Amino acid sequence: MKDYLRKHPHVRTIRVAAADLNGQARGKRVPARFAENVVKNGTRFPFSVLNLDIWGEDIDESPLVFEQGDQDGVLRPTERGFMPMPWLEAPTALLPIWMFRENGQPYEGDPRHALRSIVERFKTHGLTPVVAMEMEFFLIDDSGKTLQVPPSPRSGKRRKAAETLSIRALDAFDVFFTDLYDACEAMDIPADTTTSETGLGQFEVNLMHCDDALRAADDAWLFKMLVKGLARRHGFAASFMAKPYLEYSGSGLHTHFSLIDRNGDNVFDSGGPKGTALLRNAVAGCLDAMYDSALIFAPHDNSYERLVPGKHAPTAICWGYENRTSAIRIPAGSPSARRIEHRVAGGDVNPYLMLAAILGGALNGIEDGLEPPSPITGNAYAMDLPQIPANWSDAIDAFEGSAIMPRIFSPELIRNLVLTKRQEVHYISELSPEERTELYLDTV
CATH class of the missing domain: 3.10.20.70 (Glutamine synthetase, N-terminal domain)
Structure with missing residues (x-):
């Protein structure tokens, strides 16, 4: 150093x-x-x-x-x-x-130590998580009374529509993204592919997979700081707020993970598309912990505006193969890369707590030999399935009263987080919708 x-x-x-x-x-x-x-x-x-x-x-x-x-x-x-x-x-x-x-x-109240303790539990089983994250965020002009997409530095025009996977949208902010990749290189943040997303001025940058979960969480935490700071240098805001525009989809932080053994082999790889028994155990553990850990994946008042049916965010506690309406998706592709994608978290999360909750749930499922329900096919929004908490207060109550969370987080961290969120619930009620947006735009 x-x-x-x-x-x-x-x-x-x-x-x-x-x-x-x-x-x-x-x-x-x-x-x-x-x-x-x-x-x-x-x-x-x-x-x-x-x-x-x-x-x-x-x-x-x-x-x-x-x-x-x-x-x-x-x-x-x-x-x-x-x-x-x-x-x-x-x-x-x-x-x-x-x-x-x-x-x-x-x-024990430090979120990075919470993740460290989960990683150490995996080590006792001879397993190492391999993690990759998808970082979604909005570029926003917040200089006026209402939020809007910034004008393109190239054309001076505002594109007031979603431009999913649009090369034009990427090129409009080419100078910003070029500076962002240069900065990621300097900070050793493994930024890979960038795409434009379904929201207004929304983009996603994928962070490459890493066999060090602490480093992966560091990368996500540092990336959020970098994007927000660099955007201000370019004259606009960048926000990981879950839902800045009610009429558009919000920002998620999707996490992909697999597990390797002491020989470096992926223990989810069965040689075929379905994965191993350990993959099913991990899926079951994630599903089992999902309701009680919703506060980690949706930690703010605004978070629950993202978790609504039909807006590209999961609302049901379920899993499926190649199904983006489910909370847990098993992507297709080479069996050697078989992995779990956890799709619940918003862009507004603490990456250390989020990853601890995901991996901790998965490990509980492996340790307990849990079996998941049958994978769904079709539209999860149209099915009668168990639901993720639909509001902040229910999520706080579930987290506080959970019998599962003490296996993942220390009593001190659970107490501290519950006290924090109950205080925020109290004071957020005094704010107007505009004041809530202003609060979350820069902080999360």
Whole structure:
């Protein structure tokens, strides 16, 4: 890590940042000449900082604040190390960090540690998750009273319609996407294919598969920061808000995963299209945990405007082969690449919590030998099937009362997240629809 700053003497400041429960970056600005001290000794801030609400306010009922004296945690660099922040004017480096207790033990309320604990459970079975994510977002002109698609930097015109898989839509923002790919290269984020999507000014960038789930979540978290920051440099906003336009489809964060054994073989590969018994166990575990973990996949008030029938987001708890109306899809293709696609999460999620919930559910299914119901064929929206929670309050209640979630998340994280979301429910009710959109546009 020290070598990075020696090789980049032009860097003037660094940011040290960790993800809170809402996926917000919390941390500090440090002059570059003092960076070595952070690398060696870490930094400190209160445990409660990883448990703020979406506005960045303390949680009123949290024992972390006054009851425990607002004690400090110790934050140390992750294995990611320094990377540039190409969306800022001054040469700046970002150092991702995560939280530990004074005795060196991981802080259970840190979302990155939640994912780490799931990965370690997989290791005890000789299994390693291989993960890829599809990052959907909107480019938005938010300079006026109403949101609209930005004018093309090439033509000056606004394309006020969905342009699914449109090369024209991609070319209209070619300068932005060229800068985005250059920035991903500099930050070592494995950005692959970009497509235009079904929403107004909506795009998707696929992140390549990775056999390190923590790194995959890092990539998604960093990508969201990068896209939002870089868009502002180009004169418009980028948002991972689940549903900025009611009349168009929202943004998802679809996650593909397989599992490899100690020999590097895909344990979902049966040599044919159906997959193995372990694939079915993993599917069953994901389905079993889906209702109770909906708060992770749809963490905000706006999230539930995306989860409506017929708008390219799942509403039923079901699975199928090559079926995008189901919550769990098994893509076709080479048997060696057999995998599970989990389609519930919105673009507004915390990637660490999302991946912990998906992989944790799958592992529960494998450990318990669960069997899924029959895969569906046809339109899931038209079938009588168990449903994902349709509103925020039901999702909070399900998460809090779940017997499944304590197998995936620590009691401290469950408590902290429930307190956070109940506080947000209370205060969001005081906002107008316009104020809610303004809140979520930049934060999530």
